[in-house]
Every structure is written in C-alpha cells, then in structure tokens.
Amino acid sequence: MRQGEGGLRERKKLQTRAALTEAALRLALEKGPENVTVEEIAEAADVSVRTFFNYFPHKEYAILGRNPAHLEAALELIATAPAEQSPLTTMWLIVHDVLRDLLSEGSLTRRGELIMTSPSLLYHLMLSSIDDERQLSAAMTERIGDPLRARLIVTAAGTACRVAVELHKTTPDSVPGELVDQAFQLLAQGIDPDYQKGHS
Template sequence: MRQAEGGLRERKKRETRQALAEAALRLALAKGADHVTVEEIAEAADVSVRTFFNYFPHKEHAILGRDPEHLERALDRMRTAPADESPLTTMWHVVSDVLTNLEREGELSRRGELIMSSPTLLYQLMMSSFDDERQLTAALAERMGEPPASVRPALVVSTAGAACRVAMELHKAAPDRPVRELVAESFQLLAEGIDPRFEPTTKGHS
C-alpha cells in the first residue's frame, strides 16, 4: 500500500513539473521570455506560486524545462555503460536520450529557437549546463579510472555540450536541418578529429 502511495506521489510530482514546464514554454512563446511572470505560469498550471518554487528556482528554469531526473538518468547511463564503450559513445547515448525525450514531447525546435532568441535564457542554459557538465565529468572520470583533474573526460563532456549548442544555433539559421542530424554530424567530426593537421608550432612562429 505504501509503495503504491509513493508511486502515486511521484507520478503527481512529475505531472505537476511537466504542467509547469509546458505552461512556462507556452507563455514564453506567446509573450516573450522576459515578459512572463512566475505568477502567470503558476496560474496557467493551476497551482500556487509556492508550489512553483517547490519545482523550479526561477521562471527561466521552468521555461528551459529543467528536470533533475534527466541528469540522474544521464549519470546512471554514464556509470552503467559497457566497459568497452568509448567515452564519446557514452556521451552520444546520453545526448541522444535527451533529444529523444524532447522530440517525443514536440518541444525540441520550439524551445531551442526560444533559447537562442533570448540572451537571458541562453545565459541560464549555459550556467546550468556547466553544473551538469561538472557532475558528468566526475562520473566519466571515475568510470575511465582517471583522477578528477584529468583533461580527457572533461573535454569529452564539454565538447559534447558544445556540439549541442552549435546544433541549436545552426538549426535556427537552417531550420530544414533537424537538430539531431546536426548533433550527429558534430559528434562524428569530434570522433574523427576536427583538425588532424593541427600544429601548435609551425615554421615562422614561435
């Protein structure tokens, strides 16, 4: 009985978070992110302002659809990846899972375009992404058996994040190219080496 009640509470929490995120995105698309208030989001989701702050620290996180469960799933995927899976492949699966969720909800293009048109949202996305990347880097370093200050796991995680941000920006300029396609191309370039002829020291330069 207690397990059923716990499951029901968790489902209700997920539904409330989703309702707030959907209301925030809908209002931001209609009015512009800077002109939406927490009070309007809470009213549209039929909850109190106090309830809003139980789920999101501010309206930007609601518009971005920030959900702690997404990071937990990514960390779990990182920790349970097959031993012979390359670090970049693991990051691709993490990113692909996020894209699949957004595609299923039909929010990928709308939210991406909104973020790229709002300096405030872009800043908040980058700040929250930095925190996510720190946790993902720690998990990847542990899985790779490398110390926390190692460059490779940090670079794998941060370049994967950069690939997603580049894809969203390019999709805004070329909406006929799906975000997933752009992300996949970016990962392929990372895997191949974006500049195999890189020479930090060349003739005539010190």
C-alpha cells in the first residue's frame, strides 16, 4: 500500500459512517424510528445495504450513532494511562473525548430527544452501554487490580455523563462539558460524605 492510502481509506470510512448516522437520524426524526428501514437509510446515504451492515448490525445502532472507535480509544486510554493518573481522571478524559465528538456532530439534543420517545432505541442504548461498561470495567480492573472499585468508577462515570446530558436538555443554556465536570467533582469528593453504614 502506498503511503497515504491507509489514511485516505480511514477518512472514507469515517465519511461513510457519518453519512449513515446522519441519514438514519434524519429519517428517524421524520418518520419515527420504528418506520425507518435499513434500505431507506442506505439509499439516503448513497451506499448499498451490504455496506450499511459493514458499519452497523441493525438500524438502531445507526440511529444511535454508535461508533466502535469510541470504545477502542477508551480502552487504549485506560491501558496506556500514566501510573500516577487516577482512574477517575482517566474516565473523565474518556467521557470528554466522546462528548466532544457528539457535540461536534451537532446532533446531541436531537438524538437524545428521539431516544427518550422510543422504547426500542432506549433498549438498544441500554444493551450497548452495558456491554461498553463491561469491557471498560475489565480493562480498569486489569489496571488497578480491584474489580469492585474499577466497576464502580466506570459505571459512575457513565452515569455522570448521562445525567449531565439529560440536565442539558432541560436547561439549554447550560454547557454539557461543565455539567460533566461538576458531576465528576462530586464523584471525586464523595456524593454523600455524611453516609454512615447501617445508620438508621
């Protein structure tokens, strides 16, 4: 392969994925997620149905904008994090990378509102989130050697991001990144310092 061909191929893949997710979201907003077909999404993105399935296992993942590169990058960040970097800091970096990509697409609010109206999209989002958290927790466990702490950190980080995005939808003047920062600060400080085990 000539130098530069690999980069060109990757750019074309990114463009195709972006075209499919944009077409899927636009059609789902117009017709409702349940009424959109894979064939319609592929046609709108000017690709074949076979090409669609090279990127997504079903239409819900296209509408959700699922990008496996996010998970791959997150796993790489965990594996290569400096020894002195706290696990929660690593998760903060991961969340901000994903959030930046979502905001750059300009579809965060539209997609979020659509998901909340569709049981099917909510179900697939839950399944994909559980699988992501499982893989991230395994990687974090390998790094810090404490499976309970690793799983709590990963799950809490994901929850902090979801809560921040949901709050942003109800308060449009808020900044998603700042809400995430505030949520992580609460996690770092302890969300309930007065907690006492077994206290009634």
